Amino acid sequence: DAGITQSPRYKITETGRQVTLMCHQTWSHSYMFWYRQDLGHGLRLIYYSAAADITDKGEVPDGYVVSRSKTENFPLTLESATRSQTSVYFCASSEPGGRTYEQYFGPGTRLTVT
């Protein structure tokens, strides 16, 4: 049972390059989320998706693009990376229904933009 996985775990890229972070979950959860974690800011929501082909902006969406063609995958793309996007990125999933809003996180991708 793989749960939720992210790749790559570590990435170094240059300013201006496009980079895609991958997220895959095996639970068939409807909801998926992308967060970034920075010192002093905690976890901030970038984008989320309620189902395949349904996505919406979170708190800090500028500079990011997401897609969700399949339930299990939710890639995050930085179209033109900037140094301010150096961060640790976490993907999460949940299956809201009834009283359940619990989100389960992947191991994270540490991205450095030089």
Place this chain on the structure above:
Amino acid sequence: GQQLNQSPQSMFIQEGEDVSMNCTSSSIFNTWLWYKQDPGEGPVLLIALYKAGELTSNGRLTAQFGITRKDSFLNISASIPSDVGIYFCAGQLSDSWGKLQFGAGTQVVVTP
């Protein structure tokens, strides 16, 4: 922006001591969740609370959903070295179904 105030920001405790931390907000939440994050890993769900006044335990961890629905508390009893990490609270607002607001975290350091 962040709507949850989590305190303390950090705590240094001796093994065997009890730990208490809390989250407060000016908003009313339907759900409170507590997570723990180890270095280099993603947050792991510890306890979920769904009802005002609810008190739930998970081993040495006990969490409570505040009666006003604007706060929550987490206690760790008889701390051990593996309790080291960052603890996050998260709350779900009634009008943001599926999305969570996170506190800034409490860093716990346990010394032998």
